[in-house]
Amino acid sequence: MNNFIVHIVPITILIFMLITFFISGMEKIFDWKGNCTFLKTHFSGTFLSKMIPFSLMLLIILDVAITIGCLISGYQLILYGEKESTVYTFFICCITLLLMLIGQRVAKDYPGALTISCYFMVAIFGLYISSI
Template identity: 30%
Template sequence: MDYSLLIFIQIIIGLFFSILFLQSGLDKVLNYRDNKSYIDSVFEKTFLKSFSPLLFIGILLLETAAGILCSTGSIYYLLTQESIMLVIGLQLSVISLVCLFLGQRIAKDYAGAAGLVPYLILGVFGIYLFGQAG
């Protein structure tokens, strides 16, 4: 594969996840009450009910960190060819998706969980591309 094409694909995947998680994190901050109420209702009938406030803050921080690292990492990688920040951002993205997937499965939102699978595949593929480049 042409090295410049590989870099382009890696950066596009990073930018995709930066948009995904920065928007999601920002939405959770700007619409905190509505989002927290939604999370509380999702876990209302599960063993995670009492942990839902902590889970909400945790996923907010994880998503926001993933988005920030993917966005700054994409730009930094484009300018310097140093990929560590972007790789960590992609790894946090995948961890965020696995956490969301687990929560949706526990809440029995099987359709929502299934909807995360393409994102997870893309994130793992992005990480894989960095392994192949080095």
């Protein structure tokens, strides 16, 4: 129980990221066609429009990796106080969000980019707090 209290901040952020990326991944998997259609419209007129299926598959893989990373990291933090997998998980979260930010900026979706920036601030704080 002591590890839980000591690592309460990264554990809470891991739960936040777990919820965020798990739901995101499930939505992409179960509504592949709808997501492809939306993204093709969203990125029409950009160089990304031809890469939608590949980009969507990459995001699904990253969503699943982050979800698994959050579960493993939370387990290791609570039971052993180990932070290494937490650092890697938050780093992958940050890279994923940066990739999504690039897409939103290319599409000139500035409100969408702002939303991703909010998630990024949480992820970068998790990375910071886990790496000290």
